[in-house]
Amino acid sequence: MNPVNVMVVDDSAVVRKIVGEMLAAAPGIRLLHAVSDPLLAIERMKQQWPDVIVLDVEMPRMDGITFLKKIMAERPTPVIICSTLTEKGAQTTMAAMAAGAVTVIAKPKLGLKDFLNDSSAELVSAIRAAAQVNVRRLAARAAMPAQAPVKLTADAILPPAGEARPPLQTTERVVAIGTSTGGTLALEEVLTALPRVTPGIVIVQHMPEKFTAAFADRLDKLCQIEVREAQHNDRVLPGRALIAPGGKHMLLRRDGARYCVDVIDGPLVNRHRPSVDVLFRSVARHAGANALGIIMTGMGDDGAAGLLEMRKAGARTVAQDEESCVVYGMPKEAVKRGGVEKTVPLKSIDREILQQR
Structure with a gap:
C-alpha cells in the first residue's frame, strides 16, 4: 500500500522537528x-498534494481557519488541528472544527517537546484515522453553516451488571450518544434539529479537556435545547444535553425517579477518556428500557460493547449509516457485534430521539 503523505503546517520549529521525527518512525x-x-504550504501543495494535513490555527501571514476553509473549498482534504490547550485556543479550534477539520490534538504552551513525544501514538493513530475518512461527507459537512497503550475495557471503571435489570418505575427517558471522528459537525446537525421539548441527552464526543466546554457553548448558542459541559451531579432533564468533559469519564446514575451524571477520573478505556463504552454501560445498568443508545461516526470500536449491553438491557439502539458517516468505524463495529437494532442516515437521528418521548 502507498504511504499516507502528511503535511505539517505549524509556526513552531519544535513542533515541526518533533512531529517530523515521529512520523519518520511510523x-x-x-x-x-x-x-x-x-502561504508556504500553498506553494508546496502545488508540487504534491498531501493525504492528511496537521494544522496549527494561530500562525503568521494567514491563520489556520482561513487556510482550512480555502482547502475545503478547493480540494477537500482531511485536516487534524494541533491547537494550544487554552480556553482561547479552544474557541478558535471549535471554529476550525466547524470549518471541516476531522479531529483535534491538544498541545500545551509549556513542556511541548515532552508532550509531543508522549503523544506520538495518539497523533499517528489520528493521522491513520484521518486518511480513511469519507472526504465527500467531510466536504458536505464543511459546506454546512508509536507503541499503543494497553487497551482497557469499561470494566476498569464500572463492572458488568450481569443479568440484573434496573427498576423501571419512572417515566423519565434518556438518550445516550457516542461519537468520535467527524462527530462535532454530525452532533451539530442532530442537536440543532431538535425542538425544546426533547428527552434528556448524555453525550460522549472524543475530545481533549478544555475543548469540550467550548464545543458545548457553541452548540448551546445554535440549539433550541440547552447544551452544556457536564458537571458532577448534573441532572439529566428534558430539553438538556450534557457533554462529557474531555479528560473525564461520564456515567449515568439513578437518583430515585431521576437521572443524574457522575463525572469521574479513571484510566483510559478503549484508549479514550471520556469513553463511550463507560457511558453506555452505565445507561444499560441504570436506565435499561427507558433509554435510547445512538452510535455515530468515529474511528475504532469504543461504544460497540456498551451498545450491545444497552440492547440486552431492553434499550432501543441506533447506528448512523455508512453513507452519512465521515468514518464508519464505531457504527460498523457495533453492527458487527449485534448491538444495533436499527441503522439510519444522519438526517433521521433527530426523529429517532423524538420517538423516545
Whole structure:
C-alpha cells in the first residue's frame, strides 16, 4: 500500500522537528512537507498534494481557519488541528472544527517537546484515522453553516451488571450518544434539529479537556435545547444535553425517579477518556428500557460493547449509516457485534430521539 503523505503546517520549529521525527518512525506514514505558515504550504501543495494535513490555527501571514476553509473549498482534504490547550485556543479550534477539520490534538504552551513525544501514538493513530475518512461527507459537512497503550475495557471503571435489570418505575427517558471522528459537525446537525421539548441527552464526543466546554457553548448558542459541559451531579432533564468533559469519564446514575451524571477520573478505556463504552454501560445498568443508545461516526470500536449491553438491557439502539458517516468505524463495529437494532442516515437521528418521548 502507498504511504499516507502528511503535511505539517505549524509556526513552531519544535513542533515541526518533533512531529517530523515521529512520523519518520511510523510505518506507512511519510512526511511530505513541514512548513511554518499556510502561504508556504500553498506553494508546496502545488508540487504534491498531501493525504492528511496537521494544522496549527494561530500562525503568521494567514491563520489556520482561513487556510482550512480555502482547502475545503478547493480540494477537500482531511485536516487534524494541533491547537494550544487554552480556553482561547479552544474557541478558535471549535471554529476550525466547524470549518471541516476531522479531529483535534491538544498541545500545551509549556513542556511541548515532552508532550509531543508522549503523544506520538495518539497523533499517528489520528493521522491513520484521518486518511480513511469519507472526504465527500467531510466536504458536505464543511459546506454546512508509536507503541499503543494497553487497551482497557469499561470494566476498569464500572463492572458488568450481569443479568440484573434496573427498576423501571419512572417515566423519565434518556438518550445516550457516542461519537468520535467527524462527530462535532454530525452532533451539530442532530442537536440543532431538535425542538425544546426533547428527552434528556448524555453525550460522549472524543475530545481533549478544555475543548469540550467550548464545543458545548457553541452548540448551546445554535440549539433550541440547552447544551452544556457536564458537571458532577448534573441532572439529566428534558430539553438538556450534557457533554462529557474531555479528560473525564461520564456515567449515568439513578437518583430515585431521576437521572443524574457522575463525572469521574479513571484510566483510559478503549484508549479514550471520556469513553463511550463507560457511558453506555452505565445507561444499560441504570436506565435499561427507558433509554435510547445512538452510535455515530468515529474511528475504532469504543461504544460497540456498551451498545450491545444497552440492547440486552431492553434499550432501543441506533447506528448512523455508512453513507452519512465521515468514518464508519464505531457504527460498523457495533453492527458487527449485534448491538444495533436499527441503522439510519444522519438526517433521521433527530426523529429517532423524538420517538423516545
